[in-house]
Amino acid sequence: EVQLVESGGVLVNPGGSLRLSCEGxxxxxxxxxxxxxxxxxxxxLEWVGRIRAFAQGGTTDFAAPFQxxxxxxxxxxxxxxxxxxxxLKIEDTALxxxxxxxxxxxxxxxxxxxxxxxxTVSS
Amino acid sequence: xxxxxxxxxxxxxxxxxxSCTGSNxxxxxxxxxxxxxxxxxxxPRLVIFGVTSRPSGVSDRFSGxxxxxxxxxxxxxxxAGDEADYFCASYTSSRTDVFGGGTRVTVL
Numbered sequence: 526e527v528q529l530v531e532s533g534g535v536l537v538n539p540g541g542s543l544r545l546s547c548e549g550x551x552x553x554x555x556x557x558x559x560x561x562x563x564x565x566x567x568x569x570l571e572w573v574g575r576i577r578a579f580a581q582g583g584t585t586d587f588a589a590p591f592q593x594x595x596x597x598x599x600x601x602x603x604x605x606x607x608x609x610x611x612x613l614k615i616e617d618t619a620l621x622x623x624x625x626x627x628x629x630x631x632x633x634x635x636x637x638x639x640x641x642x643x644x645t646v647s648s
Numbered sequence: 649x650x651x652x653x654x655x656x657x658x659x660x661x662x663x664x665x666x667s668c669t670g671s672n673x674x675x676x677x678x679x680x681x682x683x684x685x686x687x688x689x690x691x692p693r694l695v696i697f698g699v700t701s702r703p704s705g706v707s708d709r710f711s712g713x714x715x716x717x718x719x720x721x722x723x724x725x726x727x728a729g730d731e732a733d734y735f736c737a738s739y740t741s742s743r744t745d746v747f748g749g750g751t752r753v754t755v756l
Contacts, residue, residue: 569748569749570684570747571747572745572746588744629703630698631680631701633678633682634698635694635737637694638691
């Protein structure tokens with residue numbers, strides 16, 4: 526069974542930086558494309574970005590609001606993906622989910638989700 | 649973001665259809681539309697991928713379709729357990745993903 530566990534969410538000051546982690550188990554992590562999706566309190570889902578498997582180049586894509594401010598990396602030996610966030614703003618307050626993309630089902634579908642880790646940006 | 653109606657309500661046993669409108673650069677460009685169910689307090693769950701396909705374990709009461717730049721999720725034989733927020737998503741020509749704003753389904 527695919528399991529994803531996010532961690533690292535805390536209270537951080539505006540302008541600060543934070544690194545989130547997502548550890549996967551129950552599947553071959555190195556073969557998976559991984560994503561971050563966030564959800565502000567009481568709001569909808571917002572796609573943040575993805576990292577491809579190294580077999581497909583390990584490259585990343587980001588939604589426009591996050592380009593240059595957020596980065597994603599992966600450490601396949603530890604079955605872990607990271608989201609590095611810099612220049613945090615109050616509006617970055619959200620529950621951050623990691624997902625697998627097209628691993629079990631079709632391309633470009635988020636087929637497994639973690640439970641999320643809460644990031645709060647406030648002074 | 650893709651455009652979804654804010655809410656829909658119906659009685660048990662009825663059918664509902666949720667629409668999700670995008671553009672030529674997302675829904676109209678690829679057949680990579682997916683739908684997610686989010687019950688209150690829970691993580692989202694994939695219910696439709698590739699416009700029309702269902703993951704294993706998802707009831708066949710859930711079906712998806714697409715016409716031009718608009719995708720649809722139909723839930724037939726509505727049940728109390730279907731009460732949730734539903735989000736559409738699409739891959740785009742810019743190699744990004746985009747989600748809809750969500751539709752709240754209420755079972756009367």
